[in-house]
Amino acid sequence: MGETMNLWKRMMCYCRRRSPWLFHMNSGSCNGCDIELVASLTPRYDAEQLGVRLEGSPRHADILCITGPVTRNAVGAIKTVYGQVCGPKAVVAIGSCPATTNVFIDSRTLDGPLDKHIPVDVYVPGCPPRPDAIIQGVAKAAAILAERAARNESAIEPVAEPATESTTGEVQQ
Amino acid sequence: MNLTTALARFLIFPGLLFAVPAAWFFLWVERKAVALMQGRVGPPFMQPLFDFVKLLGKSTPPRSGLAGLLMRAWPLIAVSAAAGAVGLLPVLPASGGFEGDLILLLALLELPSMCIIAAGFSSRSIFGEIGSAREAVLSVSYNVVFLLAIVSVAASQHTFRLEAMAQLPSTPLLWIGVLAILVCLPAKLHLNPFSLPNAEQEIYSGPMTEYAGPELAMWELSHGLEWVAATGLVATLVAPHITIGWLAACVFVAISFAVVLLLSVIASATARIAIDSTVRFYWQCTLIFAGLVAVVAISTPLLLRFRP
Numbered sequence: 001m002g003e004t005m006n007l008w009k010r011m012m013c014y015c016r017r018r019s020p021w022l023f024h025m026n027s028g029s030c031n032g033c034d035i036e037l038v039a040s041l042t043p044r045y046d047a048e049q050l051g052v053r054l055e056g057s058p059r060h061a062d063i064l065c066i067t068g069p070v071t072r073n074a075v076g077a078i079k080t081v082y083g084q085v086c087g088p089k090a091v092v093a094i095g096s097c098p099a100t101t102n103v104f105i106d107s108r109t110l111d112g113p114l115d116k117h118i119p120v121d122v123y124v125p126g127c128p129p130r131p132d133a134i135i136q137g138v139a140k141a142a143a144i145l146a147e148r149a150a151r152n153e154s155a156i157e158p159v160a161e162p163a164t165e166s167t168t169g170e171v172q173q
Numbered sequence: 174m175n176l177t178t179a180l181a182r183f184l185i186f187p188g189l190l191f192a193v194p195a196a197w198f199f200l201w202v203e204r205k206a207v208a209l210m211q212g213r214v215g216p217p218f219m220q221p222l223f224d225f226v227k228l229l230g231k232s233t234p235p236r237s238g239l240a241g242l243l244m245r246a247w248p249l250i251a252v253s254a255a256a257g258a259v260g261l262l263p264v265l266p267a268s269g270g271f272e273g274d275l276i277l278l279l280a281l282l283e284l285p286s287m288c289i290i291a292a293g294f295s296s297r298s299i300f301g302e303i304g305s306a307r308e309a310v311l312s313v314s315y316n317v318v319f320l321l322a323i324v325s326v327a328a329s330q331h332t333f334r335l336e337a338m339a340q341l342p343s344t345p346l347l348w349i350g351v352l353a354i355l356v357c358l359p360a361k362l363h364l365n366p367f368s369l370p371n372a373e374q375e376i377y378s379g380p381m382t383e384y385a386g387p388e389l390a391m392w393e394l395s396h397g398l399e400w401v402a403a404t405g406l407v408a409t410l411v412a413p414h415i416t417i418g419w420l421a422a423c424v425f426v427a428i429s430f431a432v433v434l435l436l437s438v439i440a441s442a443t444a445r446i447a448i449d450s451t452v453r454f455y456w457q458c459t460l461i462f463a464g465l466v467a468v469v470a471i472s473t474p475l476l477l478r479f480r481p
Contacts, residue, residue, distance in 0.1 A: 056377035
């Protein structure tokens with residue numbers, strides 16, 4: 001019985017790593033990183049080989065990809081969408097803006113960087129980052145998500161609540 | 174058909190044991206064909222299985238009350254209806270069946286789309302409601318051609334038995350019917366150019382917007398089973414009558430595969446069209462099909478009478 005459960009857990013871990021579904025969210029980005037994220041799905045880079053799918057609804061997603069320096073208007077939306085993603089989940093900050101607020105630092109219209117509001121697992125720096133870097137970041141986030149979920153399988157965090165946990169993976173690209 | 178054969182057909186072949194792997198295979202073929210048409214490599218072979226297992230391991234948002242209960246029930250009803258439809262297909266020769274099983278098959282094929290409509294409305298999401306309304310309009314327009322095609326083929330043989338439908342001689346009426354069914358399948362399976370209910374980039378995920386985790390896995394499975402059932406229906410009508418069991422099964426799978434490939438290629442080569450154009454298209458198809466059937470029905474006895 002224990003053997004079967006173990007096998008099932010290992011299979012689940014493998015499947016989580018092989019099937020990252022993304023939800024893309026713009027928190028005031030200049031559209032540069034958004035274009036690069038979409039470019040990673042095009043024939044040249046073809047992220048679908050890793051099982052990546054860009055989903056329309058945050059409910060379907062495993063990995064939340066956030067671009068932009070987090071404007072004041074976007075904070076509420078980010079918290080809501082993070083709560084709507086069902087666990088286990090991971091967050092990828094795409095571009096330099098969500099990591100450091102980039103050239104917009106000290107702007108009074110911003111409330112960044114992103115990790116002030118939700119835990120971020122992978123940072124993909126660049127202005128904008130190249131599509132291959134984004135794919136690597138997503139693959140890393142999928143591996144982190146699978147490992148973390150396997151470690152505390154019994155305690156998947158409840159969904160539809162704003163971010164309260166403070167565990168950050170802090171994996172620098 | 175006694176209970177043992179019925180159970181064997183539902184659980185083993187062409188039922189669950191065959192249909193679930195076939196559903197995942199067809200979902201992969203669809204994604205791979207679209208990827209190849211776009212010049213990409215596409216997902217690995219086991220991708221639908223990975224997605225399914227992963228979705229089973231995700232949590233679902235807490236839902237309470239009757240609406241929550243209904244939201245959990247719809248995907249299960251859809252999966253069982255689609256699996257039942259696959260189980261009814263007369264793949265193996267002399268596999269039994271009963272008078273009127275064609276009507277049951279049509280009802281079971283229609284049930285998943287009813288569940289999608291209900292699911293979108295019970296999720297109370299605005300995108301779900303738009304998607305459901307589109308699905309309802311689409312279903313009203315394509316089902317007229319679909320049912321007309323099948324009923325006219327069945328009526329020409331004076332039977333509603335699937336077994337008799339599978340042994341039909343190849344008449345012009347049968348081929349017109351198969352063509353009409355093929356025209357309806359993209360709408361039934363929500364493929365381009367008629368992917369209106371789940372229109373990505375337009376209304377998020379349509380009726381599925383609020384679904385997550387195991388429930389979404391059930392929707393994916395029911396979509397795959399719908400693929401097997403719908404292409405299987407075409408395969409049953411088209412396949413030549415073969416008395417050897419395993420050969421009949423192989424021919425069935427081969428024809429289904431060809432239909433899946435055809436539909437995927439059409440899906441990747443076309444763009445989504447607007448809802449009013451879709452409705453107009455299907456009603457024009459209905460008129461053309463009805464005209465063709467009338468011509469065939471009048472001309473066949475005349476030709477037979479004047480045959481030298």
